Amino acid sequence: MTQAHPDPATARLARVRSIAGAHHGMPGALLPILHAIQGELGWVPAEAVPVIAETLDLSRAEVHGVISFYHHFRTTPPGRHVVQVCRAESCQAMGGEALEAHAKASLGIDWHETTADGAVTLEPVYCLGNCACSPAIRVGDEILGRLDAAGFDEVVAALRGEEADAGLLPRDSAGAPSGLRDGGVSR
Numbered sequence: 001m002t003q004a005h006p007d008p009a010t011a012r013l014a015r016v017r018s019i020a021g022a023h024h025g026m027p028g029a030l031l032p033i034l035h036a037i038q039g040e041l042g043w044v045p046a047e048a049v050p051v052i053a054e055t056l057d058l059s060r061a062e063v064h065g066v067i068s069f070y071h072h073f074r075t076t077p078p079g080r081h082v083v084q085v086c087r088a089e090s091c092q093a094m095g096g097e098a099l100e101a102h103a104k105a106s107l108g109i110d111w112h113e114t115t116a117d118g119a120v121t122l123e124p125v126y127c128l129g130n131c132a133c134s135p136a137i138r139v140g141d142e143i144l145g146r147l148d149a150a151g152f153d154e155v156v157a158a159l160r161g162e163e164a165d166a167g168l169l170p171r172d173s174a175g176a177p178s179g180l181r182d183g184g185v186s187r
């Protein structure tokens, strides 16, 4: 007999309970729990708040307050790729502001937003430890340096090309990922 898989929300809640339970009794457990949940799920779902509050004997408002205080924590699922652009001093001095503006304009989104096709989430980050190669971005676990607008476009094109190869994005008649037509993202 085949076993029914739990729906995604139920599975998420089970992971949240397990993570919160594993930190029970640890001093200052709230941030480690939130990091662990986001590390595993990619975001901190709303249903995690009451579970964490109950586990740590905190109010829901206290848990929610910490989540909303740190921009690092996502309260909605990220896109398939998270692109972080460094906004710290060295990168700002080396063209980071122009890179930020280009990233937002070319993707058609602001910080903490995701392209309509779910491919890319854009986030600010404050120093990636790659100051010697400013301006820097991080794509997933990879840190890239000396990025200009053209380099940023190449990175995004490569991400979309990989998705098209994997069948996640359609290609147009010329073989290009269709989300890249006209230098932007189909919305």
Ligand code: FES
Pocket: 086, 087, 088, 089, 090, 091, 092, 126, 127, 128, 129, 130, 131, 134, 135, 136
């Ligand atoms: S300031 Fe951007 S990597 Fe350090």
